[in-house]
Amino acid sequence: MPNASALPVEVFEFVLCELPRSSLPAVLRSSKANYSIALRVLYRTLNDMNICETIRLLESLAKSSSSIGSRPPCTLVQTLHLDFSRNIRVTANLLRLIHTVLLRTTSLQDLSLEFSLHDNHYPLSWFLEGCTFQLKFLAISLRCDQQLANFIEQQQNLRELCLRGFQTTSPFVLSSGALPKLMSFRAVHAGAPVLEAIIKDRAIESVSLSLFMEDGFAPLDTLRLSKREIKRLTIMSLDTTPPTVLIPEVALRAPNLEALHIVVLMARYTEEMLLDSTPCLQLFKNLRYLTLMTGGTQGTSEDESTVARTWAKACPTLRTIILPQGKVWFERNGSWQCCS
Structure with missing residues (x-):
């Protein structure tokens, strides 16, 4: 060496x-x-660890100290991904250990914290109090309550935020000056109130959200609250809304999308349903990338070829299309081809 x-x-x-x-x-x-x-x-980067490695690492960081000519290891950490979502329920001792480590990782920029669905029901965000790092990326699966909002409020450098926690009936309020640099927001379980709290009056261009049957299109309404045009949108739909209804609702609120990805878990779209939605695509003027996946596949590659060609004629700006079979359709030498 x-x-x-x-x-x-x-x-x-x-x-x-x-x-x-x-x-x-x-x-x-x-x-x-x-x-x-x-x-x-x-x-610098601590991720992809099993639970035993994670615990040993946390204990080491909590006890680490500086040596001659070098900084304490905890101050060197810039990326920290901790996953407790598999077969483990966090204890108060573990949360205190995580809290100790987070207080010491003052250079942290990228933080991902995954907890189980069981832990998601409890107010656990207290272990984030007192942290002095300024994140650029945060992904967390704690429930969306005011305690978590208070922590997010302090992250003035945050550019990407992913909230995987459940929404609650408790407040989730941010000041108008919070998150001035946020550009991308993803929410898995959160509904319109949390989406509005994050998106309103911020320069967000990329959003990922879920549509639940009981919420209707209220989550989509929050797209209008951004200070900038939404350019990238990912939708996880858990109802049976057909594309002829869903796509126009999206276009009404985000007509300048460049990328639209829709995953529908509770319905299957036939070739006829996809072709019927063709006129809806004319509502988009800048759409380049379109994905529409469903819970099951029907039809053949030839059927999807027909859909891809028809959609491309209706929306000439399209460059790639992914349909329920998972194949990527793209234009080459004037014709639409696919790669699986």
Whole structure:
């Protein structure tokens, strides 16, 4: 292993980034000169861990201290993804451990916290209190209550936000000056109240939301509240609304979409239903990417070829189309082809 002084620091660090994580401890022990660089690479991104590795890591970060010539490992962490969603219910001791670590990871920019559906029903956001890091990305599956909103309020550098938690009847309020840099918002279980709290008067261009039968199209109404035109929209629909109804409702609220992705879990769309929705696509002037997936597939590749060609004529700006069979249709040399 060459000494770090033999290469520019940036080059040596790049080389270390290409190594598997399992090789980095050996680099740490190779020399004092290599230690600080390898330590930085080792702790910069912490993800893809099983539960045992996660617990050991948290305990290590909670106890870590600085050594001569290097910062404490916890201050080197920029990306931290913790997944407790599989076969585990968090305890108060575990939450206190996570809280201790989050208080120490002052350089954190990318945070993902996954909890089980059971834990999603309880007010657990207290362990986020007191954190001083400023995130650019946050994905979290805690329930959407005011405690979580207070934490999000503090993240002035946030550009991407993903809320996977359940909506509650408790308030979820943000000040008008919160999240000034937010551009992308994804919500899995949240309804119109949380969507409105996040989207209203912010420069959001990309949204992912779910449509539940009891909410009607109220979640789509929140798209009009953004300070900018919505360019990318992903919809997870859990009702049986046909495309001839759903697509016009989308176009009414976001006519300048460039990408529209619709996943319908509770219905199957036939070739006839897809062809009937063709006139609806004329409502979009800039649509380039269109996905429409359903809970089951019907028809043949030839059927989907007919749909793709017909849709492309109605909406000439389209570049790629993905239909229920999962094949990607695209234009090449004047004809529409597919790759599966």
